[in-house]
Amino acid sequence: MSDAVLETELLTKKYSRRVVVNQLSLKVERGDIFGFLGRNGAGKSTTIRMALGLVRPTSGRVRLLGHDMSKHPLRALARIGAIIEAPAFYDHFSGWRNLRMFAAMSGGAKTERIEAVLDIVGLRDRAHDPVRVYSHGMRQRLGIAQALLPAPEFVILDEPTDGLDPQGIHEMRLLIRRLRDELGLTIMLSSHLLFEVEQICNRIAIIDQGRLIYQGSIEELIAKTTTIKLTVDRIEEAYQLLSHNPKLSVSRNGDQSLYVIMADDQIPLVNALLVERGFRVMELSPQRETLEQVFLRLTQNPATTEAKN
Ligand SMILES: Nc1ncnc2c1ncn2[C@@H]1O[C@H](COP(=O)(O)OP(=O)(O)OP(=O)(O)O)[C@@H](O)[C@H]1O
Ligand SMILES: [Mg+2]
Structure with missing residues (x-):
């Protein structure tokens, strides 16, 4: 049996006549820290939304934790944690209270579980401060705590480092590694920080205008060139x-x-x-070459290449 936690097959999304995800076949294996890369508008968030059943594919298939998302979405979703773009919180409530409310909306969680996830993301000390006084990095970590509440096997993070300062980025890197090494989670993350991706991901996919242009290990991509x-x-x-x-x-x-x-x-x-x-x-x-150099070379469109020559 395949050990893929996420498998998409010729996944396609069109908005009116514009193809934003184009016959994309991705495979995230158990234990991966999988980097999902592409320029702004390449189709990453749309792909992630389709993977989670939030957007209906125009064609193609998604298998999440072995379940066909067009038939049994709930079976897989119960074992998934995700953040898509910036997570939303009730600002005037504490981090702790936000998690409690989120848990109540999604079937409940024990107090110990809430404390455990706050511990994992390093927010235990600040758990009772209102979210409105949290820094951007603390909010991102609270988002991860929320994604971890149902004790998922697989976590999808859409730009977890977006807008963080170097210290925040470094902490996020350590946190993501810990999720894999200590909790045994599989992680898929999209990011524009290629240096970070190079540091933590074992496998990556690069898409451009909705199409897959590379999938595999970073070493292979760099060694090829x-x-x-x-x-x-x-x-x-x-x-x-x-x-x-x-x-x-x-x-x-x-x-x-x-x-x-x-x-x-x-x-x-x-x-x-x-x-x-x-x-x-x-x-x-x-x-x-660094991952960044390879990425820029692979995703440079002909117009910009011509302009440079
Ligand atoms: N609901 C929608 N209706 C129409 N077009 C959409 C919709 N959602 C996304 N798009 C378009 O699909 C394309 C891909 O968007 P998407 O958000 O998936 O890109 P992305 O790779 O996540 O980009 P970024 O790095 O900027 O987050 C964009 O051109 C976007 O305008
Ligand atoms: Mg996006």
């Missing part, structure tokens, strides 16, 4: 020599270096060839 920076004398001659080799993709960036995309086993051969032809090789170094 090893570029070697090559600094040699007689740069123009070296460029001519290497660009004739169909196994290499060579470009120049205007500085005194060439950038060559090649498989690892080509590196010593290229080096030997250059030395044999009398070039002085000053530098030959792999340039590991």
Whole structure:
């Protein structure tokens, strides 16, 4: 049996004639911290809403914790926690009271459970202050406490770090890790903070204009694109020599270096060839792209690319 907690199959959403999610097949496995990335308007929140049964797909299917969401949405939803965009609270009530009221609306929760979730998110000390005096980061954490109330197996967080300061972002990162490591939860989060995503997620999906453009591990995505920076004398001659080799993709960036995309086993051969032809090789170094660089490259639309060239 598949160990997927969320599986979408050719999921599509159209608003009038505009396709905002386009044949998207995602798979979040048990134990993942799964990053869901895409530019503003790429279709992340719409996909999450469809996954939770809040928006009806135009076509395609969603299986959540093994249940078909078009047939048995409630069976899965009982075991899910989610925050979509900013969670709403009653400002004049305390964090504790908000959780109590939320619990009452969704079948009740024991006092110990409310205290436990406040503990997990580090709000126990401030639980009796009114939410109106909470900082933005404290509200985000109260939102997570609310999502954790039903003791879910799977938590979906839509931009949990939105608007947080560096300290708040760091705390959120630690909290999300703890949810997985100590509570054994599976987590899916959308975020624009690619450095954060690189730090905590084991797998990611990148979408652009509703379409999947990558799904898999971050390491694989980054490893696929090893570029070697090559600094040699007689740069123009070296460029001519290497660009004739169909196994290499060579470009120049205007500085005194060439950038060559090649498989690892080509590196010593290229080096030997250059030395044999009398070039002085000053530098030959792999340039590991960051997730942010890969993301920007993959999601750059043709209009902006042209404008830059
Ligand atoms: N109810 C709706 N009616 C019409 N269009 C909608 C509706 N909801 C979303 N859209 C459109 O769908 C597209 C995707 O929106 P969505 O909110 O899913 O993007 P997102 O990836 O979450 O973006 P962001 O990073 O800004 O949160 C946008 O163009 C948006 O305007
Ligand atoms: Mg969104």
